[in-house]
Amino acid sequence: MEDFKRMAIFATVVERSSMSAAARQLDMSPSAVSQHIRQLEQDAGVTLLHRSTRQLTLTDAGQRFYAQCAAMCEAASRARAELAAELQLPSGELRLATPAGFTQHAAPALGQWLAAHPSLRLRLLMDDTPIDLIQARVDLALRFGNLQDSSWVARHLGRSATVLCASPQWLQAHGSTPQHPAELAQIPWLELSRNEEVQTDFLWHHHSTGQEYRLQLLPRMVSNHRSAVQQFCEAGLGIALLSAHDVAASLKSGMLVRLLPEWDMGMLDIWAVTASRDTLPAKVREAINVLRQYFAQLDGVQSTVALT
Incomplete structure (x- = not known):
């Protein structure tokens, strides 16, 4: 030297x-x-x-x-x-890791931004199993829900409401629309899970009365793929607790119906995760802001103010 x-x-x-x-x-x-x-x-x-x-x-x-x-x-x-x-300026290759359920959002969220930067390339790694950011050379990862303790740096992008959904054909076959969580105990349940534990345990709150109700269920169908659970729900095979931003279009079109809207069924936090707290390149900084702005305009998402 x-x-x-x-x-x-x-x-x-x-x-x-x-x-x-x-x-x-x-x-x-x-x-x-x-x-x-x-x-x-x-x-x-x-x-x-x-x-x-x-x-x-x-x-x-x-x-x-x-x-x-x-x-x-x-x-x-x-x-x-x-x-x-x-x-x-955003340039080079952006390696972005997301859950497979982000498929329907990827182009609407990132397409216009990518088109505005010809020198930027996108490598989209979609996997419901969280990957090691350093080993996979990932610049940015999109994560949903509670984060496990790690050395990664997480930036909050927003919170999406979780909503209970069923298809119109399932409601017709069932004969009635549930009016209380107690009615769900014997109903076929579709669940997202990444572990072997099949028993699900929920604690829900009533918006106006503050009443709490704990619900324990044995799902009929379990998948580690969020969109698979939604597809089974839309096919009329049972009810499912889904993210509001994922089902907004299906609710609007009538493919799904929201159940028990007066009950608070929790929120799903949305995170942008990087491996380092050091100064981020423009492609990562801008991608975080683009994703934050995208989620902020989705139905059912509470936005988060960007921190500088």
């Missing part, structure tokens, strides 16, 4: 045609600059500069050596510019 430093000093001396001028530019003393040049010549065993009281001239070896030193300095300058641009 010391050799690289001396090569940069040598290039500056040549370009400034003076050790004193080079010293001023490098914020060094002229004697320190001279010492670095002498050390270069001593290590190489050749003379690089002819010195006189009035001027410096390059030897033939010095001329060839300067060309390589100048190229090295230019490459370093381009590397620094590349890093600066990384902090200013």
